[in-house]
Amino acid sequence: MQIDWREYESGEFYDELISSPGHPRKVSRNLAKYLASLSSEDIAARKHSAELAIKTMGISFTVYSEAGNIDRAWPFDIIPRVISQKEWKKTERGLTQRLAALNCFIDDIYNEQKIIKDKVLPAELLADSVNFRPECVGMKPAFGVWAHICGSDLIRDNDGSFYVLEDNLRVPSGVSYMMENRKVTKRVFPELFENHNILPVTEYPNQLFDTLAAISPRPLEFPEVVVLTPGIYNSAYFEHSYLAQQMGVELVEGSDLVVEDDHVFMRTINGLSRVDVIYRRIDDLFLDPEAFNPDSALGVPGLMRAWLKGNVAIANAPGAGVADDKVIYTFVPAMIKYYLGEEPILPNVPSYLCIDKKQRDHVLENLDKLVVKPANESGGYGMLIGPQSTKKEREEFAARIKASPRNYMAQPLIALSTNPIIDSKNAEPRHVDLRPFVLQGRTSSVTAGGLTRVAMRKGSYVVNSSQGGGSQDTWIVAEEDK
Amino acid sequence: MLSRVAERVYWMGRYMERCENVARLVDVNTKLLLDLPRGVSVGWGTLVDISGGSDFYRRDLDSADERAVMRFLLADMNNPSSLMSSITYARENARITREILPSEVYTLVNDLYLYLKDRFPKGAARGERQALLEEVIEKVQQFTGMLAGCMSHNDAYSFLRLGRNLERADMTSRIVDVGTSRILTKALEETEANEPFENILWMSVLRSLSGYQMYRQHVLDRVNAEDVVMFLVQDSLFPRSVAHCLSELSEAFDRLPNSDNAQRVLASVRRQLKTADILQLIESGLHEYIDSIQSSIGEVHSEIADTWFLPQVQVTQ
Numbered sequence: 001m002q003i004d005w006r007e008y009e010s011g012e013f014y015d016e017l018i019s020s021p022g023h024p025r026k027v028s029r030n031l032a033k034y035l036a037s038l039s040s041e042d043i044a045a046r047k048h049s050a051e052l053a054i055k056t057m058g059i060s061f062t063v064y065s066e067a068g069n070i071d072r073a074w075p076f077d078i079i080p081r082v083i084s085q086k087e088w089k090k091t092e093r094g095l096t097q098r099l100a101a102l103n104c105f106i107d108d109i110y111n112e113q114k115i116i117k118d119k120v121l122p123a124e125l126l127a128d129s130v131n132f133r134p135e136c137v138g139m140k141p142a143f144g145v146w147a148h149i150c151g152s153d154l155i156r157d158n159d160g161s162f163y164v165l166e167d168n169l170r171v172p173s174g175v176s177y178m179m180e181n182r183k184v185t186k187r188v189f190p191e192l193f194e195n196h197n198i199l200p201v202t203e204y205p206n207q208l209f210d211t212l213a214a215i216s217p218r219p220l221e222f223p224e225v226v227v228l229t230p231g232i233y234n235s236a237y238f239e240h241s242y243l244a245q246q247m248g249v250e251l252v253e254g255s256d257l258v259v260e261d262d263h264v265f266m267r268t269i270n271g272l273s274r275v276d277v278i279y280r281r282i283d284d285l286f287l288d289p290e291a292f293n294p295d296s297a298l299g300v301p302g303l304m305r306a307w308l309k310g311n312v313a314i315a316n317a318p319g320a321g322v323a324d325d326k327v328i329y330t331f332v333p334a335m336i337k338y339y340l341g342e343e344p345i346l347p348n349v350p351s352y353l354c355i356d357k358k359q360r361d362h363v364l365e366n367l368d369k370l371v372v373k374p375a376n377e378s379g380g381y382g383m384l385i386g387p388q389s390t391k392k393e394r395e396e397f398a399a400r401i402k403a404s405p406r407n408y409m410a411q412p413l414i415a416l417s418t419n420p421i422i423d424s425k426n427a428e429p430r431h432v433d434l435r436p437f438v439l440q441g442r443t444s445s446v447t448a449g450g451l452t453r454v455a456m457r458k459g460s461y462v463v464n465s466s467q468g469g470g471s472q473d474t475w476i477v478a479e480e481d482k
Numbered sequence: 483m484l485s486r487v488a489e490r491v492y493w494m495g496r497y498m499e500r501c502e503n504v505a506r507l508v509d510v511n512t513k514l515l516l517d518l519p520r521g522v523s524v525g526w527g528t529l530v531d532i533s534g535g536s537d538f539y540r541r542d543l544d545s546a547d548e549r550a551v552m553r554f555l556l557a558d559m560n561n562p563s564s565l566m567s568s569i570t571y572a573r574e575n576a577r578i579t580r581e582i583l584p585s586e587v588y589t590l591v592n593d594l595y596l597y598l599k600d601r602f603p604k605g606a607a608r609g610e611r612q613a614l615l616e617e618v619i620e621k622v623q624q625f626t627g628m629l630a631g632c633m634s635h636n637d638a639y640s641f642l643r644l645g646r647n648l649e650r651a652d653m654t655s656r657i658v659d660v661g662t663s664r665i666l667t668k669a670l671e672e673t674e675a676n677e678p679f680e681n682i683l684w685m686s687v688l689r690s691l692s693g694y695q696m697y698r699q700h701v702l703d704r705v706n707a708e709d710v711v712m713f714l715v716q717d718s719l720f721p722r723s724v725a726h727c728l729s730e731l732s733e734a735f736d737r738l739p740n741s742d743n744a745q746r747v748l749a750s751v752r753r754q755l756k757t758a759d760i761l762q763l764i765e766s767g768l769h770e771y772i773d774s775i776q777s778s779i780g781e782v783h784s785e786i787a788d789t790w791f792l793p794q795v796q797v798t799q
Contacts, residue, residue: 057585058577058592230576245581256484267485269790270635270739 003036003043003079003427010429014417027084027477030195033426035079040425047422050188051080059180060238074177075470077421078188081432081452087197091154091162091436092446094345097148097336099438102167102323104339108144109322110136117193120338121331125355128406130376131170133284135291135304135317137413142215145440147209147323148315149279151175154434155349155448156417157299163349163414165433167332169316169324171281174451175204176239177471181451185473194214199448199476204437205246208279211441215275215313223276225249225267228257230282230298235466240281254282259302264312277313284318326409327353327375349414354405363410364401367394370410372401385461387413419472421454431455433463434474449474465474483637487582489791491638492577495645497572498591502622503567503653505615507533508555510660510690512611515680526551532659535561552611557602565618566602569595582630585626594621641790643734650785651727654691656774658714659728661687661707662769682709691722711768712760715775723777728752740789747785751778
C-alpha cells in the first residue's frame with residue numbers, strides 16, 4: 001500500500017501539504033509525489049532508521065512526569081513541513097519587527113516608563129506583573145537589547161495566515177531540535193535534498209555566538225562566552241550541551257562560577273578565568289541566591305551585582321521576562337505602533353483580558369468555547385481548553401479567574417493547521433504549530449523556518465514537547481517558476 | 483578547562499577502561515575453566531574479591547557459584563564496578579561532557595550502553611558470554627582509537643589519558659592476582675604434575691590481556707610465573723603493563739598545569755615498582771605486593787583530584 005493523497009483529508013483545517021484532497025500545494029508538489037512513490041515497507045524502513053538515528057545520536061528530551069527516565073528519545077515524524085520562501089520572508093520581517101518592539105518596551109519599562117505615562121499600557125498591569133524585577137530598574141544593557149533570543153510560537157488559522165500565539169523571552173528551547181531534525185531528515189531522505197532548494201538551518205550557532213560576543217563588556221574578538229545550565233536533570237539539557245558544543249564555548253553550572261570583586265570567573269584547571277558573557281538557561285529567580293531565591297543551588301551568588309555594574313553580560317537579561325506574559329502579549333501590536341511607528345506585520349491571536357470587567361464577563365460566560373491561559377506559565381501547563389473541558393474544570397477556572405483576573409487571559413480556540421504524519425504506515429493529518437527563533441544584538445536574524453511541533457494524537461491541539469508532542473523538520477523552499 | 487568537566491572526563495576515561503578490564507577479568511576465568519584438570523575448580527568468590535567488589539557482594543562469598551558471580555560482575559547495578567554500572571557511568575559522564583568530545587564518541591558510548599542494556603541479564607549465560615565480552619573489548623578499543631585519532635590532544639585529552647591509564651594499571655595488577663593461584667579452590671601444589679597447570683594459568687592471564695604474543699617475542703622463554711609477572715608489572719613497552727601505564731600518566735602530567743605534586747607522588751610509585759624483586763616476592767607473597775601497588779595507585783588518584791578537581795582557588799585582585 002502506498003500513500004494516496006486523494007484519500008488524505010484534513011477536513012475544515014488548513015493543511016500545510018495539500019490544498020484539497022489529491023492536490024498538493026505548489027511548494028510541496030515534489031515532496032508529495034515522492035512520498036506517494038514509496039511503498040509502505042519503504043516508509044516503515046525509513047521511519048525505523050530515523051528512530052535509530054535519534055537513539056544513537058542521543059537526541060533526547062526529559063519529560064518530568066516520567067520518573068527515572070532522564071533522557072527520552074526525541075519524538076520525531078519523518079514527513080517534513082514545507083513553507084514557501086516568499087511567505088517566509090514576510091514572516092521573518094514580522095518577527096524581527098516584533099522583537100525590536102518588545103526590546104524597546106522592556107528597556108522603557110526599566111527606565112522612563114513612557115508607555116505607561118502615555119497611557120498606552122495601564123499602570124496596574126505592570127504593578128501586578130510577576131516577572132517584573134525591581135532589581136533591574138535603571139539598567140542599560142548594550143544596544144538597549146534585553147531579550148537577545150526569542151522563540152515565538154506561530155500558528156496558522158483556517159484562513160491560511162500566520163498568527164503569533166505567544167513570545168517566549170525567558171529561556172525558550174527547541175532550536176537544537178530544529179537542527180537535529182534536519183540532520184535526521186537528511187539521513188532518512190537524502191534523495192529529497194538533491195531535488196529541492198531547501199534553505200539550510202546550520203547558521204544558527206554562528207549567529208548566536210556573534211550575538212553574544214557583540215554584547216561582551218570587554219571588546220574582544222573572542223570574549224569568554226559560557227552557556228549556564230541547571231544541569232543534566234533539566235528537560236532541555238541536551239540543547240544546552242548542544243549549543244555549547246556548536247559554539248565551541250564552555251557549558252557551565254552555577255557551581256563552576258564565582259563572583260569576586262563584582263567580576264565573574266569560572267573555576268578551571270588553571271585557576272580562575274574571567275567570564276564575559278553568560279547565555280543563561282536558568283530562570284531569573286534562580287540566577288543569584290543573593291538577589292533572588294536564597295535557596296537556589298543552581299545560581300551564582302553575586303551575579304546580579306556583577307551584571308548591574310556592567311562587568312558581565314547576561315542573555316537574556318534578567319527581567320526580560322516582563323514582556324513574556326500572556327497579558328502583556330495582547331499589547332504587542334500597540335507597542336509596535338508606539339515604539340516603531342509601524343503597522344504590525346504579523347497579527348496576534350484575538351484575546352480577552354480578564355482584568356477588564358467587560359471582557360472578563362465574556363470569558364466567564366463562554367468558558368466552554370475559549371482557551372484560558374495563565375499569564376506566566378509556559379510549556380502548556382495550567383491551561384483550560386474550553387471545548388475539551390469538564391464542568392468541574394470550568395468551575396475551578398472561573399473561581400481562579402475571579403480571584404486574580406490579572407493573571408488570566410482567554411483566546412478563542414484557534415484552529416491549528418495540519419500536516420501529515422506517518423501513522424501506522426499511512427499519512428494522517430495532525431495539528432502543528434511553528435516556533436522560529438529570533439536573535440537581536442548589534443544586528444538581528446531569524447532562523448530559516450524553526451521547530452515544527454506536532455500533536456501526535458488525532459484531533460489533539462497539544463503540541464508541547466513537555467506534554468508528549470512530537471516534531472517535524474521544517475523546510476523553507478524556494479518556489480520554482482513554472 | 484573547567485575543573486568539573488576535567489573530573490567528568492577523567493572518570494569517563496576510567497569507566498570506559500573499566501568496562502574493558504571487567505570483560506578481560508571475566509574472560510581469563512572463562513578461558514581458564516576450560517583447561518583445568520579435574521578436581522581443581524575456580525573459586526568464584528575469590529574473583530569477586532580480586533575485582534574489588536567484595537564490599538558490595540551481598541551473599542556468602544564462599545558459596546558463590548559461577549552464575550551468581552557472573553551476574554554480579556557483569557549485570558549487577560548494585561556493584562559499582564560491574565560492567566553494566568561502568569558503562570552506565572561512562573555514558574552519564576559522556577553525556578555531561580559531550581560538548582567537548584567529538585560527537586562520534588558519545589554515539590559510540592551510547593551504542594555500547596544500549597547494546598549491553600538489551601542483553602543483560604541474559605548475556606551473562608556462558609553460551610553468549612564470550613561474544614559479548616569480545617564486543618565490549620572491541621568497542622572500548624574503538625573508543626580509545628577514536629579519541630587518539632579525532633580529538634585534539636588538549637587538556638581534556640590528557641585527563642582522559644590519565645583516567646584510562648590509572649584504571650588500566652589498577653586492573654592489570656588485579657588480573658596478575660588471578661595468577662597467584664588464590665583463584666583455584668585446591669592448591670596446585672597438591673595436584674600431581676602441577677607444572678603444566680601453572681603454565682595454563684599464566685597463559686590464560688597473558689591471553690586475557692592480549693599479551694601472549696608480545697610476551698613470547700619479548701621473553702623468548704616458555705611461560706613461567708616469574709617472567710609473566712615481571713612482564714606485566716615492570717615491562718616498559720607492553721601497553722597494559724603497570725609500568726607502562728604509569729609512564730603514560732607521567733607524560734600526561736607533563737602536559738597539564740601545576741603537575742609537580744602529582745608527578746612527585748607518581749615518581750615514588752614508579753621507583754617502588756622498578757626496584758621490586760619479583761622472584762623474591764613470588765616466594766614471600768605476591769598477593770600482598772599487588773595489594774600495595776593498588777593502594778599506591780589510589781594515592782596517585784587522590785593527588786590528581788586534589789590538584790585539578792578541587793582547586794584551591796586563588797583570586798587575583
